[in-house]
Amino acid sequence: MKQSMMILCLFLSLMVQQYHHRGAAAQRQSCVAESFSSNGLYSSCNSLPYLGASLHWTYHPSNATADIAFRAPQTADGWVAWAINPNASGMLGAQSFLAFPASNGAITLFTTAFSTYALQPSDVKDENLTFAVYDKRAEYGGGYYTIYATLALPANSTRVNTVWQASKQMQDGVPYGHPSGDNELSKTSLDLLSGEVVSAGGNSRLRRKNIHGVLNAISWGILMPIGAMIARYVKVFESADPAWFYLHVVCQFSAYVIGVAGWGLGLKLGSESVGITYHKHRDIAVALFSLATVQVFALLMRPNKEHKYRVYWNVYHHFMGYCIMTLGVVNIFKGFDILAPAKKWKHAYAGSIVTLAGIALVLELFTWGVVLKRRWRSSEKPHHGANHGANGYVFSQHQAL
Helix, strand or coil: CHHHHHHHHHHHHHHHHHHHHHHHHHHHHHHHCCCCCCCCCCCEEEECCCCCCEEEEEEECCCCEEEEEEEEECCCCCEEEEEECCCCCCCCCCEEEEEEECCCCCEEEEEEECCCCCCCHHHCCCCCCCCCEEEEEEEEECCEEEEEEEEECHHHCCEEEEEEEEECCEECCEECCCCCCHHHHCEEEEECCCCCEEEECCHHHHHHHHHHHHHHHHHHHHHHHHHHHHHHHHHHCHHHCCHHHHHHHHHHHHHHHHHHHHHHHHHHHHHCCCCCCCHHHHHHHHHHHHHHHHHHHHHHHCCCCCCCCHHHHHHHHHHHHHHHHHHHHHHHHHHHHHHCCCHHHHHHHHHHHHHHHHHHHHHHHHHHHHHHHHHHHHHHHHHHHHHHHCHHHHHHHHHHC
């Protein structure tokens, strides 16, 4: 049995290695057919995993330099960038080549070092990098930007942390800003000798962003409205009392706990993104958390049904609840705009909200029918009593008149 398990593990290991090699070969094969206007030839290439980009290069071991050709699809009014980060895997510290259209329509190529997340348009300028650049140029054609460069590899190392971008966001005539999603994943470590990807970065942060979005969508955007619907519609049925109250409390408290977890993760992500602040999303989140916390603790001060101030507490509780739900839904859609996931997720959430609204409308009409019917029956009971045993009362009223 032990030997069989060892053979199985060895077989699976070989399968994984074979799959890895086939994947790397497929990446190289998909970029081999690409050609360049100058008929330049490169010894290696790699189809980068995001934004449809590819990297071609020839490594010169005699002087530790490389001829580079980076290509990415983009419209003529957009821009692309390719960079080497000598010390990390992301944008901070990246030594970048930015290709974009100038005001006269000519393609401009800047070399810019990104030393801060709080980058301003005035910081995007043509400057020296931390390694030597012997030649650089860029061109646009056929829906693709291509950046050409000959450079000295940092620390004479063939393993490079590379970052790339493609965006249409410009400010003051220079590239400035890019979407989330794949744009935040567009980084990897590449071995220029073997041509294979060493490791890919950015997945952990994006995963945490996705978790942040899912937690908040479930809590503020799904559970909170469902809890409110339980309180408004289920309690109409006398047989559901007091079960509706406990369901309402469990649903809302669960939403609050999950929402606080998502809010805390958002604070953590914000602290790790120095210089990047989504002000409206953050401000709404702070207001939402504050109101929800007050709402939860207000349960401790809920007066008894017979208390003269209970009606005022009910008005406050309902108003606060509707404010929380409105802020929650609005901020979830702002989160979609920031995270920029596949459109199907935003459409799926929008469909969920529309479905809940439709159910609420049906229940509103139905429960109003139940309440009005109950009131009608209640008003009928005294009337029948007067007919059967209160004729004297009616007659005395008539006499008095």
